[in-house]
Amino acid sequence: VFSCIPRELPLAEIAYLIEKMYGAHYSKATVSNMTKAVNEQVQAFQQRRLASQYAAIFLDATYLPLKRDTVQKEAVHIAIGIRPDGTKEVLNYQVAPTESTGIWTELLGTLIKQGVKDVLLFVADGLVGLDEGLNRHFPKAKRQRCLVHVGRNLINKVRVKDRKAVINDFKQVHWAANREAPELKLNEFANNWHRNLSQVTQ
Numbered sequence: 001v002f003s004c005i006p007r008e009l010p011l012a013e014i015a016y017l018i019e020k021m022y023g024a025h026y027s028k029a030t031v032s033n034m035t036k037a038v039n040e041q042v043q044a045f046q047q048r049r050l051a052s053q054y055a056a057i058f059l060d061a062t063y064l065p066l067k068r069d070t071v072q073k074e075a076v077h078i079a080i081g082i083r084p085d086g087t088k089e090v091l092n093y094q095v096a097p098t099e100s101t102g103i104w105t106e107l108l109g110t111l112i113k114q115g116v117k118d119v120l121l122f123v124a125d126g127l128v129g130l131d132e133g134l135n136r137h138f139p140k141a142k143r144q145r146c147l148v149h150v151g152r153n154l155i156n157k158v159r160v161k162d163r164k165a166v167i168n169d170f171k172q173v174h175w176a177a178n179r180e181a182p183e184l185k186l187n188e189f190a191n192n193w194h195r196n197l198s199q200v201t202q
Contacts, residue, residue: 055083055120056120057079058082059123063076075095101130105132124144124145
């Protein structure tokens, strides 16, 4: 039943599918009560109090199939927080037809309402306009481009035969074990690829 609810199937159809697959009969009223319980849990999750401080918050969107009138992929905007002790948690999320700065700005405002005050670092995919929302709600926080997206951009700028080597060298930069090592690895990366791939090392 719970797996059908996010797809917004009609109650009668959910009851029919459960009976057909598992031989268990659920009335529309029972399915409705289950749906209500899940919706209440989701609402409680999205309104719960959060910690006031986070070492980092990752902002990203993933596209998942969602049934309204028809089934189409929509963007699930997700904020994942890392506490100072290293604990990771999903802070909140919002669903929209496409990824947008407006949704991100709204989600950042929701985090403040949930109690978030201090964030050292935001990691995001460089969406145009996102800085405006960060400046409004968390002006003191540092920003970093998501390394996964940086890596994808690198791949698009190099020849196919060089892609594996470029990505392997790039990974050495952000896999470094201490604060000093990334600078050394970044210089090595630039020196190794500057001559043939200057647009990558700029």
